[in-house]
Structures are given as structure tokens and as C-alpha cells.
Amino acid sequence: MQYTPLDQVRSRYDAIVVGSGLGGLTCANRLAAAGHSVLLLEHHIQLGGLAAWFKRGGHIFDVSLHGFPYGMVKTCKKYWGKAIRDSIVQLKNIVFDNPQFSLRTTFSKEDFIRILQGRFGIDPEVVDKFFATVDGMNFYDDQRLTTRELFARFFPGRSDVHRLLMEPITYANGSTLDEPAITYGIVFSNFMNRGVYTFEGGTDKLIGLMADELRAKGVDICTGAKVDRILVEKGMTAGVAVKGRELKARAVVSNAGVTNTIDQLVGQDRFAADFIGRFSKVRVNNSSCQVYFGVRPGESIPDVGDLLFTSTAVEFSSEEMRRMDTGSRTFSLYYPKTRPQRPPDYTIVASMNADYGDWAGLDQEAYRTAKEAMVDRCFADLSRYLPGIRAKVDTVESATPRTFHRYTLHTKGTSFGTKFEGLDISRSLHKEIGGLFHVGSVGIIMSGWLGAINYGVIVANDVDGYLRG
Amino acid sequence: MSRDEIKDVLLEIIADIDEEADFASLDADAPLRDQLDLDSMDFLDIVMELRKRYKLQVPEEEYPQLATLTSCIDYLEPKLQKF
Ligand SMILES: Cc1cc2nc3c(=O)[nH]c(=O)nc-3n(C[C@H](O)[C@H](O)[C@H](O)COP(=O)(O)OP(=O)(O)OC[C@H]3O[C@@H](n4cnc5c(N)ncnc54)[C@H](O)[C@@H]3O)c2cc1C
Numbered sequence: 001m002q003y004t005p006l007d008q009v010r011s012r013y014d015a016i017v018v019g020s021g022l023g024g025l026t027c028a029n030r031l032a033a034a035g036h037s038v039l040l041l042e043h044h045i046q047l048g049g050l051a052a053w054f055k056r057g058g059h060i061f062d063v064s065l066h067g068f069p070y071g072m073v074k075t076c077k078k079y080w081g082k083a084i085r086d087s088i089v090q091l092k093n094i095v096f097d098n099p100q101f102s103l104r105t106t107f108s109k110e111d112f113i114r115i116l117q118g119r120f121g122i123d124p125e126v127v128d129k130f131f132a133t134v135d136g137m138n139f140y141d142d143q144r145l146t147t148r149e150l151f152a153r154f155f156p157g158r159s160d161v162h163r164l165l166m167e168p169i170t171y172a173n174g175s176t177l178d179e180p181a182i183t184y185g186i187v188f189s190n191f192m193n194r195g196v197y198t199f200e201g202g203t204d205k206l207i208g209l210m211a212d213e214l215r216a217k218g219v220d221i222c223t224g225a226k227v228d229r230i231l232v233e234k235g236m237t238a239g240v241a242v243k244g245r246e247l248k249a250r251a252v253v254s255n256a257g258v259t260n261t262i263d264q265l266v267g268q269d270r271f272a273a274d275f276i277g278r279f280s281k282v283r284v285n286n287s288s289c290q291v292y293f294g295v296r297p298g299e300s301i302p303d304v305g306d307l308l309f310t311s312t313a314v315e316f317s318s319e320e321m322r323r324m325d326t327g328s329r330t331f332s333l334y335y336p337k338t339r340p341q342r343p344p345d346y347t348i349v350a351s352m353n354a355d356y357g358d359w360a361g362l363d364q365e366a367y368r369t370a371k372e373a374m375v376d377r378c379f380a381d382l383s384r385y386l387p388g389i390r391a392k393v394d395t396v397e398s399a400t401p402r403t404f405h406r407y408t409l410h411t412k413g414t415s416f417g418t419k420f421e422g423l424d425i426s427r428s429l430h431k432e433i434g435g436l437f438h439v440g441s442v443g444i445i446m447s448g449w450l451g452a453i454n455y456g457v458i459v460a461n462d463v464d465g466y467l468r469g
Numbered sequence: 470m471s472r473d474e475i476k477d478v479l480l481e482i483i484a485d486i487d488e489e490a491d492f493a494s495l496d497a498d499a500p501l502r503d504q505l506d507l508d509s510m511d512f513l514d515i516v517m518e519l520r521k522r523y524k525l526q527v528p529e530e531e532y533p534q535l536a537t538l539t540s541c542i543d544y545l546e547p548k549l550q551k552f
Contacts, residue, residue, distance in 0.1 A: 030517075034521055035521070078486065078514070458513060464517060465520060469526065
């Protein structure tokens with residue numbers, strides 16, 4: 001895709017957006033729709049951030065297209081248009097397989113009620129009350145109650161139920177049982193609304209449509225443009241420094257991580273001490289590992305489900321799920337229906353949670369060995385669902401926290417932004433430095449495709465208010 | 470703007486946000502959220518549209534005043550006098 005070369009962009013815009021993740025793209029789109037001139041700068045050669053895809057061995061692999069909530073339908077229609085909305089389709093076969101239970105579900109509320117009552121023998125009244133509680137949770141509720149306490153209240157001693165309810169959410173946003181229960185309630189209810197959805201046509205199609213939309217609205221886009229500094233003059237945002245050029249803007253929206261924004265792009269010394277005191281408590285979420293398998297053209301695999309939550313661990317444990325040798329992983333199966341516009345292709349992506357620290361310090365040899373061992377474990381587990389799969393695969397690739405860090409620059413390669421406390425920091429940046437905004441995964445509830453897009457809209461409203469103020 | 474004109478503008482903005490919105494049985498004194506299936510993102514859209522059209526800034530603390538059609542009109546009437 002051709003974008004504007006950096007030396008041809010104007011020297012002044014109303015707003016500059018740094019980073020083209022779903023949050024940055026959406027914010028740019030909303031600001032342009034509101035009539036502001038917008039420049040979008042992306043360090044990578046491809047737009048989309050973690051909404052990424054890559055080509056290898058004739059296959060296209062999707063990095064973060066495993067599933068999102070139904071809310072994407074309304075959000076995409078309102079903020080990106082009908083063409084994007086119309087490609088959203090349901091993934092109907094979600095499979096759980098672990099030492100405690102094996103089952104198949106649509107991952108919707110009706111189906112979970114059926115499973116909790118029938119399979120797990122939970123009193124219907126308790127199930128009802130649990131759903132009423134999580135459905136009613138919102139940002140303004142008590143933030144001290146943890147998810148662990150929430151589960152203990154409704155399903156004491158039922159580690160199997162805790163696993164059913166929590167494991168998918170731990171994969172979706174890296175949260176543990178010790179986060180505020182509201183973060184669980186908000187995200188879980190979003191999914192339970194109608195199940196799990198995907199984008200037909202693939203991530204490349206989605207990002208391509210978004211780029212078309214931005215260009216149609218006159219947004220200038222530069223890729224391969226890593227912003228070095230956000231410029232602050234007299235306590236106000238003035239623009240950015242990128243590849244030796246200074247570009248002016250009254251508002252700068254950073255889609256880099258909130259920690260990267262404060263530590264590297266602006267610099268802690270630009271903020272008041274008490275703000276930095278609060279900021280120092282912000283923890284980033286874990287990173288990820290993935291193994292990508294491409295099935296040789298002409299071969300096929302049977303339909304064993306769209307998204308498989310698999311584990312050999314005795315019970316749910318978010319710590320176990322982050323270990324290098326974890327036995328817990330999701331398998332996303334991409335059948336030819338994923339990209340009906342292309343020749344039939346089968347790909348499979350294994351995803352695991354991971355800690356950056358475990359991978360960062362390895363020397364080249366140890367890193368290579370660790371990656372090979374991971375690929376082997378994934379093959380072994382996958383063979384349980386698809387016997388003989390090794391012989392059908394012609395392409396294997398893997399990614400670790402180091403990979404995610406390299407492509408997004410995010411602190412510790414975080415896959416899902418920050419823990420809950422990061423949201424307040426992100427929301428209050430502009431109160432510290434006029435015209436400085438952050439958009440992107442923070443606070444658990446503002447992560448994932450839906451969270452990032454919605455947050456892009458919320459921040460665009462703040463920026464618009466500032467620019468018209 | 471008169472109260473009726475403000476009402477028309479509001480309904481027009483809401484119709485843009487939610488094509489399926491049905492105003493026939495709308496109770497002006499009951500929360501819009503419950504009757505029209507509006508969520509907090511929709512309210513944000515209303516706020517942004519009002520700013521675009523009338524340069525009107527609605528601070529976050531005042532969002533609760535947009536709860537019902539009547540409370541919206543009460544809130545906007547003094548602010549939209551000059552239009
Ligand atoms: C392995 C994995 C699987 C996932 N699966 C799902 C899923 O199935 N469903 C779901 O809903 N979510 C999923 N997610 C989460 C989801 O992808 C993210 O929450 C979302 O895409 C993040 O969007 P964002 O706006 O925060 O920006 P990001 O995608 O984090 O992008 C930030 C962008 O900023 C750019 N940038 C950073 N610094 C600079 C700089 N200095 N100058 C210029 N550009 C810069 C980066 O290059 C990047 O493009 C997954 C994430 C991972 C890692």
C-alpha cells in the first residue's frame with residue numbers, strides 16, 4: 001500500500017496521531033470526520049499495530065483475529081461504516097478441553113446458563129444472580145472486590161466453574177483473579193451478549209478498508225515513521241519530532257503504550273511529581289507467544305472447532321498460563337471461510353500468554369532452542385485434535401514477547417496494555433499537559449479490538465473538545 | 470431555539486446514531502437509555518455532534534443531565550438561546 005512519504009507531509013496539522021493500532025486509527029478517523037486536519041504516523045511498515053497479519057509460505061496468518069464480542073457490529077457500523085460492519089460473522093464452535101472438562105459452546109449467555117446448570121449442576125437461581133451481578137457491573141462500582149472474591153461468593157470451591165468463566169478472559173486480556181471484579185464483569189458480559197465474532201476476509205482486509213476510509217477523509221498517513229519525541233513548549237503540546245523533522249500540531253494523540261508515551265516520548269521530567277508518583281504504580285500486562293502453522297495446499301483438515309481452549313494443567317492458574325513451558329494454549333483454526341476471496345487455505349495459530357522477562361535475557365542459542373521446544377509442544381498438543389497434522393503442515397513460524405516488543409515497541413512487549421490503574425493515567429494526561437492525549441489498550445476494559453476502537457472514539461471526543469475549546 | 474426546535478434537533482441526532490430508533494412511543498420523562506437502547510458511547514456521539522453544530526461544550530460531569538428528552542431540553546435551552 002502506498003502512503004505519503006514523510007518529506008511530503010505538511011509542517012502543521014490540527015492533530016497528529018502517533019501509532020496506527022485500532023485505537024489510533026479510530027481516533028484519526030473520528031477527528032477527520034469532525035473536520036480536523038490529521039496526520040497519522042506509524043513506525044512499522046504496515047498499519048494496524050497488533051491487529052496484524054503476515055504472509056509466509058503462501059499463507060496469510062492473522063495475529064490477533066481470534067474473536068471479539070458482538071458489540072463490534074454496532075461500533076464498526078457507527079464509527080467505520082457499513083462495509084466493515086457487514087464482514088463481521090459469528091464463530092459458533094468454541095471448544096474447551098482440559099483435565100476438568102471437555103465441552104463445546106457458542107460462548108453466549110444462553111449456552112453458558114445451560115452448561116452451568118446442566119453440566120456443572122449449579123442451582124439456576126445462583127446462575128441467574130451471577131449473571132445479573134456481572135451484567136450490572138460498571139466502571140463506577142466498587143473497585144475493591146476482586147474476581148477471585150466474586151467467584152468465591154457465587155461458586156465456592158468450584159475450581160472447574162472458575163476455569164470455565166476465567167480462562168478465556170485471561171487469554172483475551174491477560175487478567176488474573178486478582179484484578180478488580182468490574183474489569184471481569186464488563187469484558188465477560190460483552191462476550192456473553194451474543195458469543196464470539198470474527199472478521200470475514202481477514203485482518204488485512206479490515207485494515208485495508210480502514211486505510212481507504214482515512215484517505216477518503218483526507219488523513220495523511222506515513223508508515224516507517226517512528227516518532228522520537230512529543231514536543232512540549234511552556235507546558236503545552238506543540239507537535240512531534242520524527243526522523244529529524246519537527247511537525248507542529250495543537251494536539252498529539254499517542255497510540256504508543258501509555259508507559260512508552262510518558263517515559264520515552266514526553267519524558268517524566270515534563271510532569272508534576274504527584275502525577276509521576278501515581279504513574280509509577282502502573283503495571284503492564286503480560287505479553288504473548290504464538291506458533292503459526294500453514295497447511296500444504298491441496299490438503300485439508302476436518303472442522304474440529306473455531307477456537308479451542310486447551311490445557312493439560314490440573315486447574316486454572318494464570319501463573320501457569322504464562323510459563324515458558326505452559327500446557328495451556330488456544331488454537332485458532334482458520335478454514336477457507338476466513339478468506340472466501342482467496343484460494344482455499346487452512347492455517348492454525350496457537351497462542352499462549354507469556355512474560356517478557358522469561359524470554360528477554362536469553363542468548364541467541366538459548367532463544368532458538370526455547371522457540372523450537374515451544375513449537376514441538378504445540379505440535380504435540382495439536383496432534384490430539386488433528387492426528388497426523390505434522391505431515392500436513394508446510395510452514396511453521398513462531399513469535400515471542402521479543403517479537404511483539406520489536407513490532408510495537410510496547411514496554412515489555414505487553415499484548416494488552418496496562419492493568420486497571422493505567423486507565424486513570426491515560427485519561428488524565430491532557431490535564432497535565434494541554435493537548436497531550438493517549439489512546440490504546442489500558443485498564444483491561446479498554447483493550448482488545450472492541451475496547452481499543454471504542455477508546456479511540458472516547459479520546460477523539462476529548463481531543464475535539466480541546467481543539468474547539 | 471425554541472424547546473420544540475431543540476427537541477427536533479435531538480431526535481435528528483439520535484436518528485443518525487441509531488437508524489432503528491422508534492420515537493413513536495417515546496416517553497419524554499423516562500430515561501432515553503432504557504427506551505432507545507442507547508449506551509454510553511451513543512451519548513458521547515450526541516455530545517460530539519452538539520459541539521460540532523453549536524460549539525457547545527458539555528463537560529463529563531454534566532452528562533447525567535442528558536438522561537431524558539425533557540432533561541436534555543431543560544439543559545440545552547439556555548445554552549442554545551442564540552441559535
Ligand atoms: C497475540 C495477541 C492476540 C490477540 N487476540 C485478540 C483477539 O482475538 N481479539 C481481540 O479483540 N483482541 C486481541 N488482542 C488484543 C488486541 O489486538 C489489542 O488490544 C489491540 O489491537 C490494541 O490496539 P491499540 O490501539 O492499543 O494499539 P496497538 O495495536 O498496540 O498499536 C500501537 C501502534 O503504535 C505504534 N507505535 C508505537 N510507538 C510508536 C512511535 N514512537 N512512533 C510511531 N508509531 C509508534 C506501534 O508500531 C503500533 O502500530 C490480541 C493481542 C495479542 C498480542
